[in-house]
Amino acid sequence: MSPKLSETIKDWNAFEITALPLRGARPVKGLKRGRAVSAGELLAIQPEPGLGDVQATTNGLVEEISEIEIIIRRDDQAVGQPPDPQPLKNLYGNFLARALKKLGLDVPVIQTGGPIILSSLDPEPGLTLAPALYTEHRETILAGLEAAARLWPSHRFIRAVGKPGDLSSKSDGVVVNKKYPFTLPAVLKNTILGLNDPTGSGVLTGRELFLLGRVWRTGRPLTISPLTLGRSNYFIPIGSRVIDLLTFANLMPGPGDAVVRGGLVLGQSLSRLEEGLDQSAAALHLIRGVEKSAACEPCRACGDCARACPAGLAIDRLAGGNPDEWPDRINRPQLTGCLLCGACALACPAGRPLLSLARLLTQGR
Ligand code: SF4
Ligand code: SF4
Numbered sequence: 001m002s003p004k005l006s007e008t009i010k011d012w013n014a015f016e017i018t019a020l021p022l023r024g025a026r027p028v029k030g031l032k033r034g035r036a037v038s039a040g041e042l043l044a045i046q047p048e049p050g051l052g053d054v055q056a057t058t059n060g061l062v063e064e065i066s067e068i069e070i071i072i073r074r075d076d077q078a079v080g081q082p083p084d085p086q087p088l089k090n091l092y093g094n095f096l097a098r099a100l101k102k103l104g105l106d107v108p109v110i111q112t113g114g115p116i117i118l119s120s121l122d123p124e125p126g127l128t129l130a131p132a133l134y135t136e137h138r139e140t141i142l143a144g145l146e147a148a149a150r151l152w153p154s155h156r157f158i159r160a161v162g163k164p165g166d167l168s169s170k171s172d173g174v175v176v177n178k179k180y181p182f183t184l185p186a187v188l189k190n191t192i193l194g195l196n197d198p199t200g201s202g203v204l205t206g207r208e209l210f211l212l213g214r215v216w217r218t219g220r221p222l223t224i225s226p227l228t229l230g231r232s233n234y235f236i237p238i239g240s241r242v243i244d245l246l247t248f249a250n251l252m253p254g255p256g257d258a259v260v261r262g263g264l265v266l267g268q269s270l271s272r273l274e275e276g277l278d279q280s281a282a283a284l285h286l287i288r289g290v291e292k293s294a295a296c297e298p299c300r301a302c303g304d305c306a307r308a309c310p311a312g313l314a315i316d317r318l319a320g321g322n323p324d325e326w327p328d329r330i331n332r333p334q335l336t337g338c339l340l341c342g343a344c345a346l347a348c349p350a351g352r353p354l355l356s357l358a359r360l361l362t363q364g365r
Pocket of ligand 2: 299302304315348350
């Protein structure tokens, strides 16, 4: 049974500090240490298409501005320049995309043309948000669908669901295998449209629809995002620091443990626990004893990795030898059609680092 999605982190006040990642955004003129800011106030402009501008997510005082983040110390009495709700309902296409970006939302850049897949499935193990978002926050998901139709008016939408009962009619979408790796955007795209695209661009997850629906419904800046934290799900203020979230969930790492941002297969290990999470962080996990388990066994030539590959690639033929020597020994690229899904690594009984091998063999493709 999926964990219950709580309305918000109950001990919201515990977060004294938010560290808002800049991701290349430039702080607005006049922003300096000590200035009071209001929740939702614009703090930095994002030049990168597809990424939202940066807003304060709590009332507070600017404590520090660096190349990578803006630190806000929470102060409920602080008042800066609170934003007004923005009228969005008459906007379409690029005009709507620009307005959403100004409200802090990452709006995917989707090339004109092909269909957009709307997935109601969590992409990989360790992400457990979708069932709760689709049941407890259905109205916001529906608002996300309405906004998506306005944003990409010339696209056809295809729903991808895990069971026939989730479709009102056959023409409403397709039923897909709800087991990983078939739930990954790249693999969904390959399965439904026959397109090989390891980025999975053109697939919107339930989490992305929720965020879109939230801004569309309120016309207000995005200040929270849903996060799987260990075995539970929460809405967290954007910019919540990893260290505070781990402390809250009683998940402090010890020697040899790893903190992973994202799912349990494709997630990335974090080295700086003071960093704040942006809206793209779907999960945070503590993995115990990673260093011990990192030592893999020799390849058993069992072929499980190749059998698990949704692209039908014979990665077992490349998986022998000492992984430390792979970067020098292996000519790359040579894994044409790899979706970088990690299913081979998950299937390997010897714990061989096959996702690293797949990345190595697709470099420069
Ligand atoms: S080789 Fe591995 S990472 Fe690449 S598509 Fe196959 S299972 Fe996925
Ligand atoms: S699953 Fe692991 S042990 Fe089996 S062939 Fe593939 S790399 Fe070798």
